[in-house]
Amino acid sequence: MKVNINGESKAILAVWFEENQVKLIDQRKIPETIEIYSAKNSDDIYYAIKNMVVRGAPAIGVTAAYGLAMASKNMEDMEKAVKTISSSRPTAYDLFKAIDFMKANNFSESAARRYALEITERSRKIGEYGNTLIQANDHILTHCNAGALAVVDWGTALAPMRIAHDSGKKIFVYVDETRPRLQGAKLTAWELQQEGIDYSIIADNAAGYFMKNGDINLAIVGADRIAANGDFANKIGTYEKAVLAKVNNIPFYVAAPGSTFDFSLKTGEGIPIEERDENEVLMVNNSRLGPAEGHAKNPAFDVTPHEYVTAFITEYGIFRPEELRKLHSLIHEDLFMR
Numbered sequence: 001m002k003v004n005i006n007g008e009s010k011a012i013l014a015v016w017f018e019e020n021q022v023k024l025i026d027q028r029k030i031p032e033t034i035e036i037y038s039a040k041n042s043d044d045i046y047y048a049i050k051n052m053v054v055r056g057a058p059a060i061g062v063t064a065a066y067g068l069a070m071a072s073k074n075m076e077d078m079e080k081a082v083k084t085i086s087s088s089r090p091t092a093y094d095l096f097k098a099i100d101f102m103k104a105n106n107f108s109e110s111a112a113r114r115y116a117l118e119i120t121e122r123s124r125k126i127g128e129y130g131n132t133l134i135q136a137n138d139h140i141l142t143h144c145n146a147g148a149l150a151v152v153d154w155g156t157a158l159a160p161m162r163i164a165h166d167s168g169k170k171i172f173v174y175v176d177e178t179r180p181r182l183q184g185a186k187l188t189a190w191e192l193q194q195e196g197i198d199y200s201i202i203a204d205n206a207a208g209y210f211m212k213n214g215d216i217n218l219a220i221v222g223a224d225r226i227a228a229n230g231d232f233a234n235k236i237g238t239y240e241k242a243v244l245a246k247v248n249n250i251p252f253y254v255a256a257p258g259s260t261f262d263f264s265l266k267t268g269e270g271i272p273i274e275e276r277d278e279n280e281v282l283m284v285n286n287s288r289l290g291p292a293e294g295h296a297k298n299p300a301f302d303v304t305p306h307e308y309v310t311a312f313i314t315e316y317g318i319f320r321p322e323e324l325r326k327l328h329s330l331i332h333e334d335l336f337m338r
């Protein structure tokens with residue numbers, strides 16, 4: 001991704017491996033500053049994923065892959081390292097896919113590097129397929145952050161927008177602020193700004209207003225886990241946006257690589273939904289909302305039923321929910337995904 005550092009445009013990745021450390025852009029600090037977090041063992045990897053130094057399903061997977069390669073080089077107890085890293089967050093399937101990939105490849109550094117390269121290249125392909133769905137002057141809604149920060153580069157939902165913009169299509173993006181962690185307002189807005197793509201941040205409860213007024217004509221979001229029937233988990237608030245899109249006849253696309261599809265689950269009912277600390281909801285800029293004794297509920301994801309999805313944009317092409325069997329066979333035949 002392009003990043004402006006002291007007036008100079010530089011290309012950087014969200015996650016990389018250097019001198020036996022896993023390097024992460026600290027996403028808790030964006031957009032204020034670009035700081036690098038260096039993970040030196042599997043406990044650091046656990047901390048980084050759990051506390052969202054790194055977040056976004058594919059980026060979590062790549063971090064786990066590098067983390068296991070690092071742990072193996074450091075002669076950590078690998079059973080313990082796998083257990084620690086897999087307990088960091090429950091919802092994104094990419095985490096478990098990456099751990100299985102590393103187990104099957106003896107936790108080697110070359111395997112982790114290959115995993116990262118594959119995921120990055122696949123998200124670029126998602127961008128190319130997704131670009132075919134975007135017309136000049138489209139006004140596109142997105143939720144949370146499914147951009148380069150959430151992968152390694154390119155993104156999933158944002159990759160089509162970046163490629164459309166680079167190919168000269170003028171587009172405008174409506175960015176849901178995405179309470180409580182504000183991935184939209186902080187991360188997506190920052191990425192679009194770096195890329196020179198026009199956008200406005202909107203309050204989480206404003207999408208219906210803009211859809212009804214005809215201001216939004218397309219929605220693209222990412223996913224954390226997609227079941228065999230196309231029900232999918234994504235950041236809390238995605239479900240209501242999908243329902244609103246259907247009511248307003250707005251196409252609603254989900255962009256995700258093969259590593260996010262969990263075909264062992266028939267429907268979205270079995271997707272584990274992470275419940276995070278209530279203080280993420282209660283505390284805003286270090287001040288507390290509501291009464292001192294008040295409590296909050298904080299599910300990090302919701303599940304959108306497949307009937308609200310127009311199609312899935314993947315590195316294998318674009319598939320309507322009723323075509324997911326075909327995608328299942330393609331993923332099954334793909335040696336990297338096995």
Ligand SMILES: CSC[C@@H](O)[C@@H](O)C(=O)COP(=O)(O)O
Nearest residue numbers: 055056057146150156222223235
């Ligand atoms: C390409 S990222 C896809 C999803 O992981 C993304 O939309 C999302 O919901 C991220 O949630 P987060 O809690 O920030 O990890």
